[in-house]
Amino acid sequence: MSTSKQEQESGIKNPDPKIVLFLCRWCSGKGADLAGTSRLSYPPNVLPIMVNCTSRIDPRFVVEAFLDGADGVLVTGCHFGDCHYKTGNYKAYRRLSLVAKLLKQVGVNPKRFRLTWISATEAAKFVEVTTEMVNDLKKLPPYWRNGNGGNTNE
Amino acid sequence: MNKLKVAVALGATCAGCDVAILDLNEKILDVIEIVDFVFWPTAMDFKLEDLKALKDGEVDVGLYHGAIGTEEDEEIAKILRKKSKVVVAFGACANFGGIPSLTNMPYESKIFDVVYKESPSTSNPEGTVPLKETEVEGTKLTLPGIRKRADSLNSVIDVDYYVPGCPPMVPLIEQVVDILRVFVEKGTLPPKGAVIAGQDTLCKECGRTKPETISYTEFLSPQEVKEIDPDLCLLSQGILCLGPATRSGCGGLCTSMNVGCRGCLGPTDKVDDHGLKMISALTSLLDVEHEEEYTEEELDKLIEKIPDPLGTFYRFTYGVSMISKLHPDMEE
Numbered sequence: 015m016s017t018s019k020q021e022q023e024s025g026i027k028n029p030d031p032k033i034v035l036f037l038c039r040w041c042s043g044k045g046a047d048l049a050g051t052s053r054l055s056y057p058p059n060v061l062p063i064m065v066n067c068t069s070r071i072d073p074r075f076v077v078e079a080f081l082d083g084a085d086g087v088l089v090t091g092c093h094f095g096d097c098h099y100k101t102g103n104y105k106a107y108r109r110l111s112l113v114a115k116l117l118k119q120v121g122v123n124p125k126r127f128r129l130t131w132i133s134a135t136e137a138a139k140f141v142e143v144t145t146e147m148v149n150d151l152k153k154l155p156p157y158w159r160n161g162n163g164g165n166t167n168e
Numbered sequence: 169m170n171k172l173k174v175a176v177a178l179g180a181t182c183a184g185c186d187v188a189i190l191d192l193n194e195k196i197l198d199v200i201e202i203v204d205f206v207f208w209p210t211a212m213d214f215k216l217e218d219l220k221a222l223k224d225g226e227v228d229v230g231l232y233h234g235a236i237g238t239e240e241d242e243e244i245a246k247i248l249r250k251k252s253k254v255v256v257a258f259g260a261c262a263n264f265g266g267i268p269s270l271t272n273m274p275y276e277s278k279i280f281d282v283v284y285k286e287s288p289s290t291s292n293p294e295g296t297v298p299l300k301e302t303e304v305e306g307t308k309l310t311l312p313g314i315r316k317r318a319d320s321l322n323s324v325i326d327v328d329y330y331v332p333g334c335p336p337m338v339p340l341i342e343q344v345v346d347i348l349r350v351f352v353e354k355g356t357l358p359p360k361g362a363v364i365a366g367q368d369t370l371c372k373e374c375g376r377t378k379p380e381t382i383s384y385t386e387f388l389s390p391q392e393v394k395e396i397d398p399d400l401c402l403l404s405q406g407i408l409c410l411g412p413a414t415r416s417g418c419g420g421l422c423t424s425m426n427v428g429c430r431g432c433l434g435p436t437d438k439v440d441d442h443g444l445k446m447i448s449a450l451t452s453l454l455d456v457e458h459e460e461e462y463t464e465e466e467l468d469k470l471i472e473k474i475p476d477p478l479g480t481f482y483r484f485t486y487g488v489s490m491i492s493k494l495h496p497d498m499e500e
């Protein structure tokens with residue numbers, strides 16, 4: 015992938031990062047829907063994968079996403095107290111916090127993996143989080159697709 | 169009776185695997201009855217030349233222990249393969265890369281400098297490091313080069329059987345001896361790829377009572393627990409135990425001593441990434457009755473009690489793990 019001169023000057027190392035977004039069907043899914051129906055625009059770099067609840071996300075989904083070429087993985091779910099299955103997001107938080115720590119140990123830049131809560135009314139937050147993550151990842155080299163692998167030395 | 173010709177070769181090993189064979193004690197005599205050791209440098213005076221001198225396929229069973237850490241380890245593995253009808257990966261290091269494979273972690277690519285120059289106990293003002301080739305008084309001396317990764321045996325040669333464990337426990341080695349005996353007497357062997365250990369999870373054989381719901385409020389080290397219940401599942405007492413994803417076969421050697429399993433037999437057939445599976449299982453069980461009462465900050469504190477998830481959950485299996493593929497140095 016060639017970066018234009020302008021992009022190099024602005025510190026852009028990856029103009030088109032790919033983000034896999036795991037979002038739960040309930041709050042977060044509705045929040046994303048609302049962003050769409052409200053005609054808010056958010057970056058097309060995000061590939062959404064809907065799951066019933068964030069607790070459905072096996073740590074290996076995250077690792078596989080990276081191995082299959084994602085530059086970043088974003089997980090969004092209901093706020094604490096709002097999970098459709100009561101406590102799924104508490105489990106997800108514990109599980110994915112440990113996964114985040116592990117990813118850091120194997121050299122994955124923490125900016126590449128985020129977990130956050132988005133309610134059904136928070137369309138603006140959905141736009142903000144996805145845009146912010148895309149912008150962060152533009153400043154990092156592609157994670158895997160260019161054969162660069164991890165990025166401890168970024 | 170024709171004796172089996174057995175070779176025991178080694179790579180990046182601590183030699184605990186050799187000691188494990190000797191731990192058969194008087195049973196080693198049964199072994200000698202059916203086995204001729206044609207190569208076993210740790211126990212007897214053998215040199216690599218002795219292995220090389222054998223005819224291809226002349227060795228009936230070649231055991232290899234240790235990870236593939238140096239170029240020489242790899243060469244020895246390949247020679248062993250050529251000389252042996254059957255090759256057995258012996259011990260966690262040969263099976264999964266084991267502890268040596270933890271050096272595959274990204275910042276450990278500097279491991280050479282750390283060991284020879286930077287560690288607090290190193291005094292090396294001249295920065296002397298081992299070289300692959302040096303000349304001393306006109307004589308060329310060589311050392312094997314260090315590979316970029318320490319790997320499992322099957323990453324460099326075809327492996328017929330697997331005996332996991334760090335080191336393999338005596339009952340497993342006895343199983344191997346039984347297999348050898350059948351091989352001598354009937355010429356038959358187990359199906360290729362068989363793992364000589366249990367097939368269930370360690371929880372099934374550890375013998376501790378499992379309560380209906382396993383739940384704990386924090387992760388503890390055994391020394392933090394005032395009185396460990398000797399009969400109750402360690403996990404339900406908060407003591408980290410990798411039993412739920414670990415293969416059975418040791419009878420719960422550690423758990424019977426009130427120490428959580430560290431996973432040396434590796435994962436069961438159903439689990440492909442030992443650590444990710446354990447992270448899933450362990451975090452699901454944290455204080456399940458009151459999970460809604462926690463804030464993110466409080467949960468962060470609980471998670472902090474596992475400062476080194478990689479070392480904790482991949483102590484023996486990092487070399488073959490899925491997450492090690494995220495490592496940049498994979499790309500040559």
Ligand code: SF4
Pocket residue numbers: 180181182183184185233234258259260261262266267333334335336
């Ligand atoms: S498996 Fe354990 S005992 Fe055997 S060589 Fe490796 S570290 Fe040593």
Ligand code: SF4
Pocket residue numbers: 370371372374375376378400401402403404409410411412423429
């Ligand atoms: S978690 Fe550990 S102590 Fe509990 S049953 Fe399983 S192996 Fe035994």
Ligand code: SF4
Pocket residue numbers: 333334370414415418419420421422423428429430431432433434
């Ligand atoms: S309890 Fe676990 S770590 Fe201990 S010997 Fe058995 S499998 Fe290995």
Ligand code: FES
Pocket residue numbers: 038039040041042066067068069091092096097098099102103
């Ligand atoms: S349903 Fe949204 S996190 Fe569980």
